[in-house]
Amino acid sequence: MIRPATQEKYSELVDFAESIRLNEFNSLPIRDGLDMLHGVCASTQWGQLMLAARPFSDIDDVLRHADRILTELPVAEIDAARDAHARIGDSVDNASEAREQAGVADATRSVRERLAEGNRAYEEKFGYIYLVFATGKTGEEMATILTDRLHNDPETERRVMISELGKINRLRLQQLLAEPIAEGSS
Known part of the structure; x- marks a missing residue:
């Protein structure tokens, strides 16, 4: 079992590591970002809107934007994302x-x-x-x-x-x- 003080330090390290990755994602060139996001969702418009929303403050911010953007996509983009599965x-x-x-x-x-x-x-x-x-x-x-x-x-x-x-x-x-x-x- 991890002691509370050790757990707190561990959480800080995890948060720090995530923010480094998030910072890298926030600074990716558009082409690399689109390629990466296409592996998440095949809607090109979703990927473009996600990249336009950068910089993200944390992973929760990324997820909130991902959800919102998905619900606002036109039918054809939802269909493209679905059909890639x-x-x-x-x-x-x-x-x-x-x-x-x-x-x-x-x-x-x-x-x-x-x-x-x-x-x-x-x-x-x-x-x-x-x-x-x-x-x-x-x-x-x-x-x-x-x-x-x-x-x-x-x-x-x-x-x-x-x-x-x-x-x-x-x-x-x-x-x-x-x-x-x-x-x-x-």
């Missing part, structure tokens, strides 16, 4: 989505079939892929959520989908700002 249960070719959908990797054949059938029904009903904040969820949980969301009307489901996209963006931003900026990015 892999279908839940399909093969994934990027590390972020593989980590996020790790719960499907151990799913039974029955769960995978439910996801595939649910995905088809969802796309038929709503006209776009099922998007869910998958991190920490099992394949079974994602299949159950999918089944439940099939009962939503289109307007409700669009709000839910945007909320899930926001959760994914937040996690990816937190991970981005927790890693040092790569050499040569400047």
Whole structure:
């Protein structure tokens, strides 16, 4: 167990380390920033507006702006961001989505079939892929959520989908700002 005084020092070090990374992010050239943010959200406009909002004072400030900007995007930009995600249960070719959908990797054949059938029904009903904040969820949980969301009307489901996209963006931003900026990015 960490003693309170040690915990306080640890928290200060973590805050200091985050602010260094945040300062690096705040000073990235636009092209590098856009490339980096595209890995978080495929909406070019979202990335541009995020960079225009710099400098950020802390990670919470970044997350607040990310949420606000996402909710203000036009439909086409939301669609571009959503459509860049892999279908839940399909093969994934990027590390972020593989980590996020790790719960499907151990799913039974029955769960995978439910996801595939649910995905088809969802796309038929709503006209776009099922998007869910998958991190920490099992394949079974994602299949159950999918089944439940099939009962939503289109307007409700669009709000839910945007909320899930926001959760994914937040996690990816937190991970981005927790890693040092790569050499040569400047």
